[in-house]
Amino acid sequence: MDLDALLPDVGEFGTYQKALLWFVLLPGVFPCGFHAYNQLFMASKPDHWCRVPELEAAQVTGEAAKRLSIPREWRDGALRYNQCRMYDRNYTALLERAQSASTLEPPSSPVPTSPATSDALTSSTAQWSSDDGGGFDSGGTTPSEVPIGLFLASYLTTPPQDTEEFATTPCKHGWSFDDSEYSSTVVIEWEMVCDHDFQPTLALVLLGVGGLIGSYIFGYIQDTLGRRPAFFIYLFINCLFGIATAFAQDFTTWTVFRFGVGFTVPAILGTPYVLAIEMVGPTKRTMCSIFSNIAYSLALVALAAVVYYVRDWRHLSLATSVPFLTFFLWWWVMPESPRWLLANGRYDEAEKVLLHMAKVNKRQLPANYMFQLKRKYLVERDTFPGDMKVDDDKRTYGVMDLFRTPNLRRKTLIITFIWFTNTSVYVGLSYYAPSLGGDEFLNFFLAGAVELPTYLFLWPAMDYLGRRWTLCSSMVVGGAACLATVLVQNNEDVTLALYCIGKMGISSSFVVLPLMATELYPTVVRGLGISTSSVVGMIGPILIPLVNYLGTEMLVLPLLVMGFLLVAGGATSLLLPETLKQHLPQTLEDGEAFGADWGPKEWLSCKIMPAKPSPSVELQQSQQQRQKVRAPRLLVQPADVTIFECDASEEALMMSKPMNHHSEKMSEI
Incomplete structure (x- = not known):
């Protein structure tokens, strides 16, 4: 049962969805933004x-x-x-x-009278x-x-x-x-410098390892227990270890607590993002997706303000954790996804959510609304078994289904590589901001603020240029800016400007990539494909702190590495077929057929191909055309008798099928 067919009855984007989006789901991305990067300032290394x-x-x-x-x-x-x-x-x-x-x-010579010496010695x-x-x-x-x-x-x-x-x-x-910048950091307290200067990098690596494991487990929890329980489970873990971090007494304990925080990053972002998409109609999903990205950028800007005013690492840990305890009040207002409830057959719970949505949106629904929907669903399933997914034909899909056929395997590998480069560079540039020189608080603020203008032109570009060229140009421009820093490595201002251009590029591509991946993976393995690519992408945050560590002696080395990754990912994106205005592939066969004829001639093409139905849709349409089947129309329903109006082709079709409950009633009539 498709929720998109029901949303017009309850409101696709009414008062309920707007209030939920602005006051619950968008603030819900802040724990991820705060805890992904507050460790940079807890472990800042002063002179x-x-x-x-x-x-x-x-x-x-x-x-x-x-x-x-x-x-x-x-x-x-x-x-x-x-x-x-x-x-x-x-x-x-x-x-x-x-x-x-x-x-x-x-x-033999006078004491130097430079300003620094003069200030220190003229007491x-x-x-x-x-x-x-x-x-x-x-x-x-x-x-x-x-x-x-x-x-x-x-x-x-x-x-x-x-x-x-x-x-x-x-x-x-x-x-x-x-101590002019920080009153206390873990580096100061436990003297993690010189022979021990790798320890802060090790802590970032373990934060990334926790994120990889947590993302894998979160997907399972979200699909089995639901979106709502998954969010509050991870919020509890996030707050527990975030607050415990403030009371760590040694590096080992601190690292364990940070691993626990990393377990929820970026997984805790999943529920607000998914609910924002699943609670609205198809025409509003793009807007909700971009609002979620804007909220995340604002979280980075807000974190810059927090770390500017809180310079003690223990106080910073509390300041970026304790406020999120108030989010547990959402237990009484955050709904479960009705789309997930319907997919799992929990119709009564879905009905409660839909009725509440309709009430807030001032829509009137009949008391037996869900009962009628279930009856309609059963009638359609019995009448058109070839078009419905019946229990006997259920199949379990696995990761290997993404690699069984050559075209789908090629697209999976390309998407996964681009996801890895995007995650590596986005996290890497965010980690790198405080190391640029100058005011590290201003640098981090700019790293978040420069993402905001990209959203003004990103979506129009996607609709005009298409997905692949928007993705390619974003990554290549950002990568070229990072590579250009080698030419001006002694000029901090120009390096900062090029860094901001690189951050804008990677921010744009990180919005395009998930959408394009959603449109390329077939429905039956779409969630599995995106999960696989994102988990592999989480290897990036594990490796990128090591690259930044190697850049201690050469400031622009990490930017060169990240620039190369961006350019390589951007060039690779042209190998993918364009998905703008195309029907989404449904089956594995559709996924294999989509873009199978995409060759070198099309790689550099800017032409947007007209929409073409997938093979499974074409087959379904041809079968329906041959059979000329119309859905039965309910005429009279006296007592326990149901009368249907049928034409000759319908009657012949019904006679050729095993007699079901409805056909028995027709024969009796």
């Missing part, structure tokens, strides 16, 4: 350098301490302090020398005078009043002469961190 307790005890900190204890190196195109090594000096002896000095012997009025090549002017202070930090900094203006002072060693006493 750090080796900690020297002796200098801290003498209150020598900041620039003075770094100049004394940290060697410099070329990194990211500039001379910067080393983050993992320190001078191997006897700092206690050095401090004793400074404290016991009765006079200050100036070095007193003592200055070097350059009038006599380095004389000291205490400004009226005695040597004992000159800060030790100034003396030690001046000591560094000439390189140490003995080789022991040139030697460096790994950090011995941990690290000092720049």
